[in-house]
Amino acid sequence: MPVIEVTSLHKRYGETVAVRDVSFDVEAGEIFGVLGPNGAGKTTTVECVAGLRVPDGGGVSVLGLDPRRDATRLRHQVGVQLQESRLPDRLRVAEALTLYASFYREPADPAQLLDELGLDGKRDTPYEKLSGGQKQRLSIALALVGNPRIAILDELTTGLDPQARRDTWGLIERVRDRGVTILLVTHFMEEAERLCDRLAVIDKGRVVALDSPAGLVSTVTPEQRIRFRPSAPFDDRLLTDLPQVTAVTRSGSQILVTGTGEVLHAVTSVLARHQIVAADLRLEQATLDDAFVELTGRRFVD
Numbered sequence: 001m002p003v004i005e006v007t008s009l010h011k012r013y014g015e016t017v018a019v020r021d022v023s024f025d026v027e028a029g030e031i032f033g034v035l036g037p038n039g040a041g042k043t044t045t046v047e048c049v050a051g052l053r054v055p056d057g058g059g060v061s062v063l064g065l066d067p068r069r070d071a072t073r074l075r076h077q078v079g080v081q082l083q084e085s086r087l088p089d090r091l092r093v094a095e096a097l098t099l100y101a102s103f104y105r106e107p108a109d110p111a112q113l114l115d116e117l118g119l120d121g122k123r124d125t126p127y128e129k130l131s132g133g134q135k136q137r138l139s140i141a142l143a144l145v146g147n148p149r150i151a152i153l154d155e156l157t158t159g160l161d162p163q164a165r166r167d168t169w170g171l172i173e174r175v176r177d178r179g180v181t182i183l184l185v186t187h188f189m190e191e192a193e194r195l196c197d198r199l200a201v202i203d204k205g206r207v208v209a210l211d212s213p214a215g216l217v218s219t220v221t222p223e224q225r226i227r228f229r230p231s232a233p234f235d236d237r238l239l240t241d242l243p244q245v246t247a248v249t250r251s252g253s254q255i256l257v258t259g260t261g262e263v264l265h266a267v268t269s270v271l272a273r274h275q276i277v278a279a280d281l282r283l284e285q286a287t288l289d290d291a292f293v294e295l296t297g298r299r300f301v302d
């Protein structure tokens with residue numbers, strides 16, 4: 001049974017249609033991603049789910065309730081971390097968490113949450129003295145302090161360095177393992193691929209695909225790319241004659257072969273037969289980025 005149901009959501013700001021037609025269901029216990037380029041309508045969608053905006057059309061149901069009409073009941077069950085949330089500069093980390101915990105009937109233990117988020121050493125640090133990554137982790141802690149059943153996280157790792165980003169992903173997986181359902185907005189392909197059980201890809205206010213990351217990638221033409229540097233010159237026809245090869249292009253000393261099926265085996269076998277070593281050999285398979293191009297006809301731009 002879905003814990004979040006979004007049906008034909010429509011939302012405009014004056015002349016701008018931010019969300020044209022968005023529908024998806026989120027099942028209990030999953031990490032559900034809303035992925036799309038800047039301005040696609042992701043934030044507006046989750047703000048409607050969080051009850052912070054009123055849809056102009058369509059409906060949203062969270063735990064069977066209306067996010068605006070039943071806001072008080074949902075407040076204890078839904079934690080929200082929105083883009084660029086700010087706290088007063090002088091507020092210390094532990095104070096912020098204790099303050100937020102006091103708003104809830106059955107809050108999490110603030111000390112344990114700080115420990116889990118790697119903020120234990122920052123308990124007495126004022127908000128203004130935290131790094132970007134620490135502020136981000138604090139905002140996640142604040143979204144979780146009410147022990148919610150659902151956490152809505154918008155642009156979780158924007159502005160974080162690669163290590164902090166990976167740490168945050170690990171944290172989100174641990175939260176999910178405790179049974180919290182997570183609705184995650186992202187414009188990072190890698191984040192979506194690594195974290196999400198299922199994804200709605202949104203473009204220009206519409207859902208253009210809804211599937212698991214692997215499912216989305218598999219809808220793309222199953223083309224593979226092989227890159228290597230040959231140890232000796234050879235005629236392209238050696239490879240283009242192979243039925244598995246669709247194209248061979250050269251760029252400097254590097255060769256790029258595209259093909260399907262057992263193309264890697266076919267290429268390496270024929271090269272070996274001609275005593276050619278394929279140095280720096282890499283096999284590239286379709287990614288979510290390729291799936292996005294296939295779905296929208298253009299490259300995903302961050």
Ligand SMILES: Nc1ncnc2c1ncn2[C@@H]1O[C@H](COP(=O)(O)OP(=O)(O)OP(=O)(O)O)[C@@H](O)[C@H]1O
Binds near residue numbers: 039041
């Ligand atoms: N408060 C607002 N007033 C007017 N227009 C808005 C407002 N908020 C968003 N928009 C516009 O609505 C569209 C969708 O914005 P939204 O923030 O939902 O997209 P997004 O996918 O979350 O983008 P981003 O990744 O940049 O946050 C954009 O064209 C944006 O300029």
